[in-house]
Amino acid sequence: MPTFSKLTAALILAAAAWWMSAVILAGPDLPVVARRFAEVNAVLGLVLGWVLIGPSAGQGPVAALSAGLSGGAALLVGSCALWAFLGMLRRSLRMQYAGPVEGLVDVARIATEMGLFYLVPGALLGALGGGLVAGISAELLAERRSE
Template identity: 35%
Template sequence: MPTAARLVSAICLAVLAWFLSELVKPLLPEGTAFGSFNYINVVLGVCAGWSIMGRRAGRGFVQGINNGMTGVAVLILWAIATHSTIEMFRLAMRNRYDGPMEAITAIFLIGSEYGLLIMTPLVMGTAVVGALLSGPAADFAAKHWR
């Protein structure tokens, strides 16, 4: 059911996903074709905000902060999983894997590389600040706009 908290959560995480995408781009290898990188992350931000944060909003300020941290963590995990899968399919179309199990295993290897790549203070600091702002914003929306 649509609520103001779900809408605010979705918007906050979508904006945060865009900013984080822009911060991650310089960390990736030179010559990387980004294509719809930002747009995929924005859609994931909307989905995480709507389904994870929006559903749990309205339980208090501290729970709002926890909710924001959970929503941002889910956003980052979904983004890593999505982009790892996309990269695996790109490599699979070039016949890099001997079978389907090797390709599925590669998703986790690629995801761990991406996870280590984005663990910089700037990216993680921005994610934490975004969580500290978006969680209470969703909580405020849940309490004031019904």
């Protein structure tokens, strides 16, 4: 069921994903050239905020903080995994792999390389801090609605 708490959590985590993307793109070149990097990550943040953080609204501040940290961590890991998979697909369409297993193994290699770019303090702060703000905001809006 759509609620204002879910919408708020989704929008805040999308903004955090946009910030995280801007910090990552400001650094050195990524191993995978990513078109629409910030936009795709913002959509991922929107979905994760709605699905992971929003439903915990109204269950108390501890649940809100836990859901916020989980949402921020899922944003970091999910974005890295998504872009690694898309990089593998791009290479597989260029017929650079001998077989499907080689492509799947390369996803892990690409994700490991890209993971180093996600460990920039600004990106970590953006994702995890944004998740915390999203969780707390959703909780405050749920409490305000119940009054």
